[in-house]
Amino acid sequence: ILNVEQSPQSLHVQEGDSTNFTCSFPSSNFYALHWYRWETAKSPEALFVMTLNGDEKKKGRISATLNTKEGYSYLYIKGSQPEDSATYLCASGGFKTIFGAGTRLFVKA
């Protein structure tokens, strides 16, 4: 059974701060690692899907790295803005994708 863990559980930052979150997952039988952004009252939206060890992906001010050998991924947000406030979910798996509990980010203007 996959166990995906995310830390921290929540984070409060000031506008302009850079921040990062961690996602840990079992490294055995790795298939793919996803990051999603989930804003209140909306649906989770896919940010990145990574499959290769060492993968780095970037979308605007948000980037992610992947280490499949040690079973972790980092999500970075550079220069946080209030509109970045959301829950960031990571998920691991193939046919049975398992989600972490998420990191709730609050960005204060």
Added chain:
Amino acid sequence: KAGVTQTPRYLIKTRGQQVTLSCSPISGHRSVSWYQQTPGQGLQFLFEYFSETQRNKGNFPGRFSGRQFSNSRSEMNVSTLELGDSALYLCASSSTGTGNYGYTFGSGTRLTVV
């Protein structure tokens, strides 16, 4: 391209009743996965269907069941509702269900059991 459509958006049911939720995936997507979210919990995997077959199932009691039709639309049924079944139920569609391309989520059905 229409997104993933879940109906109804909100539902209130009484303990002991049963409920059916519906999910229409993105056109061309053959995989539909169902997740439950309760306060303080992450998304808990219920099951995944591909081409009308259940390929994977999470650790939920048999009261939770689902099916998928030939047009890829999926339904989830919960029988003998309990208070603890109150949750947001999300469905997610993908072309293959293998996770290579990520999932597209619906807006969810908020179920309240009283």
